[in-house]
Amino acid sequence: MHESATRAAISVENLTKRYEKVLAIQSLTFDVAAGTTTALLGGNGAGKTTTIAILLGVLLPTEGRVSILGEDMLRHRHRVLPRMNFSSPYVDLPRRLTVAENLRVYAHLYGLRDVNRRLRELGEALDIASLMKRPLGNLSSGQKTRVALAKSLLNEPDLLLLDEPTASLDPDTGEWVRDYLRDYQKKTGATILLASHNMSEVERMCDDVIMLRAGTLVDRGTPDALIKKYGRKTLEEVFLDIARGRGRADEPGAVTTAAQ
Amino acid sequence: MTGDPRIHGKDSILTRASFAPVSLRRIGAMVLRYGYLLRGSWPRIIELAYWPTMQVIMWGFLTQFLAQNSSYFVQAFGVLLSAVLLWDVLFRGQLGVSISFLEEMWSRNLGHLFVSPLRPYELPIALITISFIRTIIGVVPATFLAIAFFDFSIYSLGFALIGFFTNLIIMGWAIGLIMAGVVLRFGLGAESLAWVAIFALAPISGIYYPLDVLPAWIQPVAQALPASHVFEGMRSILVDNTYRSDLMLKAALLNVVYIAVGFAAFSAFFRAARIRGLLLNLGE
Numbered sequence: 001m002h003e004s005a006t007r008a009a010i011s012v013e014n015l016t017k018r019y020e021k022v023l024a025i026q027s028l029t030f031d032v033a034a035g036t037t038t039a040l041l042g043g044n045g046a047g048k049t050t051t052i053a054i055l056l057g058v059l060l061p062t063e064g065r066v067s068i069l070g071e072d073m074l075r076h077r078h079r080v081l082p083r084m085n086f087s088s089p090y091v092d093l094p095r096r097l098t099v100a101e102n103l104r105v106y107a108h109l110y111g112l113r114d115v116n117r118r119l120r121e122l123g124e125a126l127d128i129a130s131l132m133k134r135p136l137g138n139l140s141s142g143q144k145t146r147v148a149l150a151k152s153l154l155n156e157p158d159l160l161l162l163d164e165p166t167a168s169l170d171p172d173t174g175e176w177v178r179d180y181l182r183d184y185q186k187k188t189g190a191t192i193l194l195a196s197h198n199m200s201e202v203e204r205m206c207d208d209v210i211m212l213r214a215g216t217l218v219d220r221g222t223p224d225a226l227i228k229k230y231g232r233k234t235l236e237e238v239f240l241d242i243a244r245g246r247g248r249a250d251e252p253g254a255v256t257t258a259a260q
Numbered sequence: 261m262t263g264d265p266r267i268h269g270k271d272s273i274l275t276r277a278s279f280a281p282v283s284l285r286r287i288g289a290m291v292l293r294y295g296y297l298l299r300g301s302w303p304r305i306i307e308l309a310y311w312p313t314m315q316v317i318m319w320g321f322l323t324q325f326l327a328q329n330s331s332y333f334v335q336a337f338g339v340l341l342s343a344v345l346l347w348d349v350l351f352r353g354q355l356g357v358s359i360s361f362l363e364e365m366w367s368r369n370l371g372h373l374f375v376s377p378l379r380p381y382e383l384p385i386a387l388i389t390i391s392f393i394r395t396i397i398g399v400v401p402a403t404f405l406a407i408a409f410f411d412f413s414i415y416s417l418g419f420a421l422i423g424f425f426t427n428l429i430i431m432g433w434a435i436g437l438i439m440a441g442v443v444l445r446f447g448l449g450a451e452s453l454a455w456v457a458i459f460a461l462a463p464i465s466g467i468y469y470p471l472d473v474l475p476a477w478i479q480p481v482a483q484a485l486p487a488s489h490v491f492e493g494m495r496s497i498l499v500d501n502t503y504r505s506d507l508m509l510k511a512a513l514l515n516v517v518y519i520a521v522g523f524a525a526f527s528a529f530f531r532a533a534r535i536r537g538l539l540l541n542l543g544e
Contacts, residue, residue: 058540097296104292109289111278
């Protein structure tokens with residue numbers, strides 16, 4: 001299941017999405033190397049959600065090409081969907097179903113070979129075994145996040161897209177989730193693309209950062225390289241520079257790449 | 261890609277079915293999802309049978325009263341009761357599709373469903389399967405109640421009943437799929453349409469009266485409804501003791517068009533939702 005580290009897990013070319021008069025993203029071009037953890041950063045309205053929705057195949061772009069795990073996502077998304085997964089605190093699982101029922105339904109949707117074994121593995125690994133018979137709606141935010149993570153890992157995805165994976169979690173649970181994702185990435189060689197507003201999380205987890213502003217890619221590099229390039233102490237300060245149009249990459253569409 | 265042993269070889273967590281263009285397992289998974297929902301809530305199961313039962317009781321007593329005062333009802337005691345039960349097949353068929361789809365909207369689950377390998381045409385198949393199950397749970401107890409309370413068996417319609425049931429439930433599915441598509445495209449603001457759509461057709465479906473009662477100008481519209489031919493066929497058996505295969509055939513041919521339009525409309529609305537980015541942020 002491991003992708004070659006030299007291949008791009010995601011390749012986006014001239015991606016544009018226009019909603020009537022609103023240009024959500026414009027001529028976005030980037031690759032995400034297989035086996036890396038990459039952050040997609042930007043302020044509200046920068047185009048992160050639009051980009052992730054297109055990568056997931058639930059939003060059609062106005063123009064451009066998207067290749068995921070070597071397949072044309074716009075033409076053959078069903079060849080790739082079994083090998084990728086997604087989690088977001090803003091997209092729920094059915095609350096009236098128990099945790100086990102939810103995971104069982106999705107395990108069958110992904111066509112898992114041994115559903116019971118996988119549920120036992122994830123129950124143990126994510127510490128949700130004791131929650132399996134409880135309705136999802138009765139769980140705490142932290143417990144729900146772990147269940148959502150279990151759903152997103154059911155098929156051992158080669159590509160995992162995460163939208164704010166630790167939003168609304170306490171620092172302890174947040175750190176636990178980050179550790180788990182780091183371990184998963186290390187063990188499977190999966191590619192992770194995450195959108196987050198938690199800059200310290202991005203600094204700790206990500207090999208690469210893609211900065212968006214007003215629907216365009218304005219900068220890119222490792223967290224350390226970006227911090228150095230902008231002469232700042234933290235990625236959060238870099239984020240503020242870019243979001244407010246200050247610093248070195250203040251022109252929308254001016255794509256620069258920090259040395260890695 | 262489909263022959264890559266790394267992806268679905270014997271050591272892979274996935275099976276070949278994960279990549280199949282149509283998968284009974286995926287459709288079954290969605291039926292299981294709606295089944296869990298139904299199983300987990302006894303009020304839902306009771307609600308399914310509640311309205312058909314109430315309708316049969318109310319119309320049964322009305323029929324008994326009319327039978328004592330009208331030669332028409334003396335001749336055909338079961339006309340109203342049959343109409344009530346068959347109307348419920350149509351109504352429950354549509355509602356079974358629409359409500360199950362609304363469950364996904366209410367739970368904001370569509371985003372997860374459509375980033376899974378579930379194909380857009382597999383969801384409608386799952387919806388009509390669960391609609392069939394819900395209709396059987398809802399209507400069958402009421403048919404036995406009609407036998408027990410009023411000594412009337414709808415099963416006396418014989419094999420024609422299978423044709424009537426099939427035609428009505430397919431028409432219900434077609435309308436249900438169109439309504440599901442409308443809700444997908446326009447959001448939960450259109451939810452009430454899913455509840456009332458079928459009632460717009462009720463007055464011109466000839467459920468309780470022959471089509472020739474309708475004004476001439478609206479009769480062509482009524483003729484375009486599969487349900488109209490079913491209810492005409494039902495009256496033909498109960499009143500005239502004649503099975504009208506021509507009416508059954510007309511209903512079946514119309515339903516081929518209806519269900520094709522239902523799937524096409526759902527597919528078109530789904531595509532519109534993908535263009536407008538509605539699938540990840542649908543909800544209340």
